Amino acid sequence: MFRRSSVLLLLLPVVVLLVGCGSSDSKAGSGRLAVEQATVDRPVSQAQAALRFVIDNGTGTDDTLESVTTDVAGSSTIHESALSGGMATMKARDSVAVPAGSKVTFAPGGLHVMLEDLRRPLEVGDTFDVTLHFARAGSVTVTAKVVSPGAMTDDQEHDHG
Amino acid sequence: MVDKFHITRRRLIGAGAATGLGLLLGACGLEDGGSAEAGTADPDAGWSGTLVDPPFTKPDVTFTDFNGKPFPFKEKTEGRLTMLFFGYTSCPDVCPVYLNTLASALDAIDSGPGSRPIVLFVGVDVARDTPKKMKEYLGQIDDSFIGLTAEEPVIAKAIAHLKLGQPVIHEPDKDGNYAVDHPAGIIVFSPDNLGHRIFPANVRQKDWVKDLPRLDEGIYRTDQDAEHS
Numbered sequence: 001m002f003r004r005s006s007v008l009l010l011l012l013p014v015v016v017l018l019v020g021c022g023s024s025d026s027k028a029g030s031g032r033l034a035v036e037q038a039t040v041d042r043p044v045s046q047a048q049a050a051l052r053f054v055i056d057n058g059t060g061t062d063d064t065l066e067s068v069t070t071d072v073a074g075s076s077t078i079h080e081s082a083l084s085g086g087m088a089t090m091k092a093r094d095s096v097a098v099p100a101g102s103k104v105t106f107a108p109g110g111l112h113v114m115l116e117d118l119r120r121p122l123e124v125g126d127t128f129d130v131t132l133h134f135a136r137a138g139s140v141t142v143t144a145k146v147v148s149p150g151a152m153t154d155d156q157e158h159d160h161g
Numbered sequence: 162m163v164d165k166f167h168i169t170r171r172r173l174i175g176a177g178a179a180t181g182l183g184l185l186l187g188a189c190g191l192e193d194g195g196s197a198e199a200g201t202a203d204p205d206a207g208w209s210g211t212l213v214d215p216p217f218t219k220p221d222v223t224f225t226d227f228n229g230k231p232f233p234f235k236e237k238t239e240g241r242l243t244m245l246f247f248g249y250t251s252c253p254d255v256c257p258v259y260l261n262t263l264a265s266a267l268d269a270i271d272s273g274p275g276s277r278p279i280v281l282f283v284g285v286d287v288a289r290d291t292p293k294k295m296k297e298y299l300g301q302i303d304d305s306f307i308g309l310t311a312e313e314p315v316i317a318k319a320i321a322h323l324k325l326g327q328p329v330i331h332e333p334d335k336d337g338n339y340a341v342d343h344p345a346g347i348i349v350f351s352p353d354n355l356g357h358r359i360f361p362a363n364v365r366q367k368d369w370v371k372d373l374p375r376l377d378e379g380i381y382r383t384d385q386d387a388e389h390s
Contacts, residue, residue, distance in 0.1 A: 041257060044301040045294065048253040075336050081254045087326045088248075088255055088345040088362060092334070108258040109363055115253075116338050149261045149302070 030058025033137040038144035042124050049122060051113035051130060051144060052106035057098045064135040065096040072128045074117025081109050122146045204382040209368035210360035212382055217348060217356030220322035222315050227292040227308035242278040242377040243350040247320060249286035249341045250298040257302065259362045264303035266369035275374030280306040285316055285328040286341045323348055349376055357381035
């Protein structure tokens with residue numbers, strides 16, 4: 001209906017930046033699927049919090065993250081934020097592909113697990129268990145840490161200071 | 162009952178979206194500012210964000226601030242560096258990160274030009290963005306940030322005036338939670354009361370530190386920058 005191509009062109013670098021989280025960083029040989037750097041921003045509203053982590057699939061087999069569960073939240077849903085046509089959008093994802101030999105990074109402005117209906121206050125330094133459920137690797141439980149809300153700093157990483 | 166309410170709201174806002182998009186495509190110069198043509202000076206060189214030419218004027222609307230007081234936008238921001246962002250408080254991912262980035266940039270600027278902009282966060286999810294919730298939300302980020310609410314038509318009018326896309330309230334999931342699409346840009350009004358630059362919400366802290374003092378001093382494009390230095 002409306003032409004949007006020029007607007008989208010302007011936003012293209014941003015979109016690429018934000019969805020470029022699933023970069024293939026092949027480290028063949030670790031031989032296992034690991035979940036690292038699980039963090040939750042201290043919630044600015046006690047209703048929701050964003051959980052993020054890095055999935056390192058060091059196996060030679062493609063896998064799929066199907067769901068995430070934790071006791072601290074009544075519901076946890078895989079979401080993906082994006083910038084599109086000048087709008088910030090967020091939608092639920094049924095699953096996330098984790099190709100063999102790749103790392104998938106959940107990062108601000110991209111993939112995150114939205115924890116809702118928090119069952120207790122989360123303060124910086126608190127830790128709790130989260131379990132990621134994979135199609136092949138099964139359940140992987142890791143400890144997530146509550147960190148200060150991040151900022152977009154020079155190194156583009158979440159500032160966990 | 163609940164579903165009906167949300168469907169109604171979605172239609173209402175959806176009608177505004179078409180208007181906003183039409184304005185965006187019909188009149189907005191954003192596309193032109195994003196890339197430099199060969200042989201012409203790039204007004205964005207050395208700047209974050211995009212030059213808006215002609216600049217945005219201020220929308221003539223009155224919001225309600227998070228203390229319940231009227232906030233006539235033009236009067237309250239007259240002559241002041243002002244940053245306007247449309248978001249929603251049930252946004253756990255990008256909104257807090259972007260606002261926190263800005264807060265840390267203001268800490269870094271510390272004093273002098275650009276250190277004390279009026280930062281306005283308009284909650285477009287009017288059902289959930291109550292004054293109380295906005296106060297709690299922004300208070301976790303920066304005490305100086307001001308939360309604003311209004312009836313949907315008022316918000317839609319402001320957004321249309323600024324040629325941004327209108328919010329979309331999505332259908333609630335089985336738990337009653339729902340996502341909201343909202344404009345991603347932050348408009349910065351200079352002390353001349355014009356919005357010369359729009360910034361992507363994911364601007365880096367160092368870019369705010371570089372650009373806000375200049376904007377506060379009335380500089381908003383590269384060629385003008387050269388004249389001043």
